[in-house]
Amino acid sequence: MPITDVYSATTRRIEILDKDGKVDEALLPSELDDATLQRALELMMRMRAFDEKALTMQRQGRIGTYGSMRGQEAAQAGLALAIEPDDWLVPSIREQGVLEACGVPMRHWFGFCKGDERMAVFPGVNALTPSIPVGSQLLHAAGIGMALELRGEATAAIGFAGDGATSEGDFHEALNFAGVFNARTLFFIQNNGWAISVPITQQTRSATIAQKAHAYGIEGVQVDGNDVLASYVASRDALRKVRAGEGPVLIEAVTYRMESHTTADDHTRYRSADEVAYWAERDPIKRMRAYLEGRGLWDETRHEATLKKLGDDVEAEVARLEDNAPPPPTDIFDHMYSAMPETLRAQRQALLDEIAVRGGNGANHG
Amino acid sequence: MPITDVYSATTRRIEILDKDGKVDEALLPSELDDATLQRALELMMRMRAFDEKALTMQRQGRIGTYGSMRGQEAAQAGLALAIEPDDWLVPSIREQGVLEACGVPMRHWFGFCKGDERMAVFPGVNALTPSIPVGSQLLHAAGIGMALELRGEATAAIGFAGDGATSEGDFHEALNFAGVFNARTLFFIQNNGWAISVPITQQTRSATIAQKAHAYGIEGVQVDGNDVLASYVASRDALRKVRAGEGPVLIEAVTYRMESHTTADDHTRYRSADEVAYWAERDPIKRMRAYLEGRGLWDETRHEATLKKLGDDVEAEVARLEDNAPPPPTDIFDHMYSAMPETLRAQRQALLDEIAVRGGNGANHG
Amino acid sequence: MAEVSAGRTGSSAAPRAVAEEKRLNMVQALNEALADEMARDETVLVMGEDVGPDGGVFRVTEGLIERFGNKRVLDTPLAESGIVGSAIGLCVGGFRPVCEIQFMGFIYPCLNQLCSHAARLRNRSRGTFAVPMVVRMPYGGGIRPPEHHSESYEAMLANTPGLKVVIPSDPYEAKGLLIASIRDDDPVVFLEPKRIYRAFRQAVPTAPYEIPLGEARVAREGSDVTVIAYGAMLQVALASAKKAEAEGISVEVVDLRCIVPLDVQTFVDSVVKTGRAVVLHEGPRTCGVGAEVAAAIGENALLSLLAPVERVTGFDTVFPGALLETHYLPHEERVLAAIRRTIDY
């Protein structure tokens, strides 16, 4: 047989909850009891409340550049429902939602956006600091997954990235290392259609991101990223497999970035209002609410009460954020090395001397 | 349809000439007339003759480190038969065969292995200098292919790499760029089973390299790389497509590195004699000779005559190589910039002064 | 070439030629340089992340894709090695790409292509292949952004033979130096001080002009001490010089313009005259450009030195988050203190 098929493969897409709130009952996981379904919606509403507050605060100059996650709540909440406390999270810069759902107080994210480096450390979870060089963090997730595999721990490392990040060499090396070393790693890619101003169609010629898994001999699956149930099911299955040491998995959650890339960006320069409107109709919160209302698990009263409570929670976080004293200038030096080298100590002292001469209390010079 | 296939694909493998010299007649291209078939064998024998000479010369200290291509002649000769004079070649360090077949005098390759940088420029072909940082050259091939596409030239850029190189981030970025910009580029990967001491099974978890094309939405095909006819057919089809601007192609030629990685390596440290013997049976020259003998296109007399002629050609090249005067020391400086900066001119002068003090003629100090 | 002969070339502070001028900020001056060169030479391409309809995150490429089309302005995938590596291929294929890297903090992924290939291809091929590429990028601090958006990595590039490293200090310089860089047949890394992208406007000739690469300039004359700076720090140097004047100290300011080729003569001549030197940059101190300048002064003007060369630089730390940025960045007071130390020595 001189012309043979040496490889053949398919890539699946999972959808459970459609844009109008109708569910494919056959696929609805039985473990999702009423309370959990309600929690799924609440998690998403909570993400949105914090997101809206962050946008406001940025406009008021109370935090710095902020990247909104509006539109991506289902992808992140669905995953969060499948995460175990020991799992490792390796975020990039749009994973505030999943961190929040895992219990990270959002003042930490806000503080990170203020440029307060003390706050980029997340209490109560196994999470790395957010990684800004696009794609690079996926190798850390691969490495943590290798560590878990070497020790045989039934835990997963979850590496996050966007569609644009899949173009970086590190995406490739991370998935390849994970494959070769059977890392206990889930690569969770939120394909929100855009990398700043570059649409996914100019980012890669492949029809999906999920199919990139074929290059590494690992499993890849696509989900409707605006469907919290699909995201949950795909994440649950993937994490089970990953934790059992049965190989890394790539999930592509197809979603949409409703806002500009960050508050420094203006998305109207490069994309159409029609496109944004198309996705607004597919809003993850709206459809889940419709579904729950149809099942009698949600109503206007409950909705308002939830919003009220969220508003209070958000304000409480902001208050705690703004109570923080600014970091001391010496913070620049004090965490560079396990023990401070002499040359650095001299530089630190010079700064302190300079501040003293200014009659300073450490405040900025102007 | 909540679980759907969003992607499905297969990867083909082409074999025409089997290890015993039997051909699948249905696949034998009609344009391969008797003379061309004979030429295919001659090209491979020529590669081997030069390769053997290089190994000898290295042992004698007449050239430096040398990487043998023994075993990979069919992959390279098959491709060479499909290359047009305008096509661009972007080699790594094991493509001496294809360069030779395209008319590059082998003293250039030998000179390159001597560390004579003047010789790493290849006359008579559109070829870049060999690239040593593994994988990096594939981006140059992508870029040349982008240039050809931008100008609409019916020419191909051919980027070469080994199996190990497919792990580098640049492999990924090159194929992705080529896909997005519809570069007129053929990526020709010789999977010779080993990257120094690392076998392909530890290099990637994917079953083939050809299937990595799925990650980029481009065509990928595998060939028996020890089958000169399969390599030719796959290359011909791919190059036609590439030159016509119908998209980049990835070819994986599955072959075997019969010798150590380079003369600095000892392959017995990490692989079995059995494995080498297995592949010796699949020798590309042996099988083509058997096929041509079966068709009455080759016999012992012709074989001996060919070997004799090759021996003469090889010696003539070596003689011309060794006639070369060594490069002048100023060669270190003279090609760094289009115009020499003052600081560099001073360094150059300092070297000349130093040589003059030594009473020197530019010979090394010791 | 029908061009104005540019005013402030070389180390002379010659009066600017009278020609049609517009008041532009640095972003506009750079944009004009790109547009002029693209219009003049159709092999000039612009490529990078978000350089198309978005016009670059700082708008330096604004309007170019509309004017020159998407075969001259390439929005690339998000991959810096891909950008520079494919641009090398484009050079071999006959183009002169001007690549944008979104921030200097993101150059590491392209360093293999930049340093192992772009910087070397001419030498490796004994002059057969040139790499007439410009790699533009915003660098340096001052805008309080997140991590990796404020870095100054010029020293590492200066330690890489085969590259040129150009850093303009005002809009006029920016246009002339960028045009010269695009026309240069070697790979040029062009660092744009983002902090002064829009800080002020300046009269800039509308016609194209070149400022030759490798010629520093005396940006201010003085007699007691020489401050050597470049990029955004030049403005800090000039402001410090003014303050010093009030204290009776006459400061000469040298704008290096290029780190490679480094015009040693101009700053050495100045130090021979003044006897004192302060070198100023944002990047970390150890093995920074300040070390090279100080070493070159020591080699060429030791006997003229009345005080040690002072280095006012970034600390040997990560560039800090927004809340501590002003402590990190060299500022007027810090430069002034160094000037005083050279006087009081």
Next chain:
Amino acid sequence: MAEVSAGRTGSSAAPRAVAEEKRLNMVQALNEALADEMARDETVLVMGEDVGPDGGVFRVTEGLIERFGNKRVLDTPLAESGIVGSAIGLCVGGFRPVCEIQFMGFIYPCLNQLCSHAARLRNRSRGTFAVPMVVRMPYGGGIRPPEHHSESYEAMLANTPGLKVVIPSDPYEAKGLLIASIRDDDPVVFLEPKRIYRAFRQAVPTAPYEIPLGEARVAREGSDVTVIAYGAMLQVALASAKKAEAEGISVEVVDLRCIVPLDVQTFVDSVVKTGRAVVLHEGPRTCGVGAEVAAAIGENALLSLLAPVERVTGFDTVFPGALLETHYLPHEERVLAAIRRTIDY
């Protein structure tokens, strides 16, 4: 710790402690250091290209996979960013990886992971996460290999805050410095002068010992001029010193051992004593380590200087092909000429 107290620590040239010793070359000393640490601490891993059954292309990891198994010695895919990036994850996951990069010429692909992450994670996380990683690699010239196999890029690493950069100059140093590097809680780039991997043997204690990072040593005492060197160049410095002695010039030689942390005090003390300095390295001159050393001498010992600090370094060129290598590499005659210039000034 039941260890010999190592002989030549710090800047003192104290006699070596009497202990069990073997005569080892540098490859053997490094191999012993790796084996000792792997045996002592099971979180220590070795990873890289060809470090398994092949034992590394220079055989530094020979025998380790046989002894510790393939869960402690990881032959990785051919991807330098992958090696260092996944090693960061392994650190977070509780391991102490010792990565091998096959040649320093191939570090560019891993610089983003090394400089943007390994060097910064402690600072970024305010001490929550450490990166106790060693990245070993052969560096420098002298073996006439193909392009990219002879580079000395240490200056660029020294300009990167958060890394330590360690370079041993003989087998004894190699073992003690590598053990200290492995035990260090910060990311250490460990540069191995491949030219002297097997050049000579030396008595090396069989028991593990640490040479503290950040302490230079006086490798030879002298009174007329100080030569500051490291790695393979230390042997060149010592040989030049001997030749100078024959001419009546007494040369002190300082072995930096670490580029970061840089022990300024030790070489400044020496220059204050001798009044003259030559700094010696293989890497390119501009913004090289020599610039930093010369600048530091100028800052701290200006009034002691009887002559400009001489820099004997690689040229600002690509490291040439085998046929021209000896012209490029600093050699005894060149160092001697520089020594004479400082005397004749």
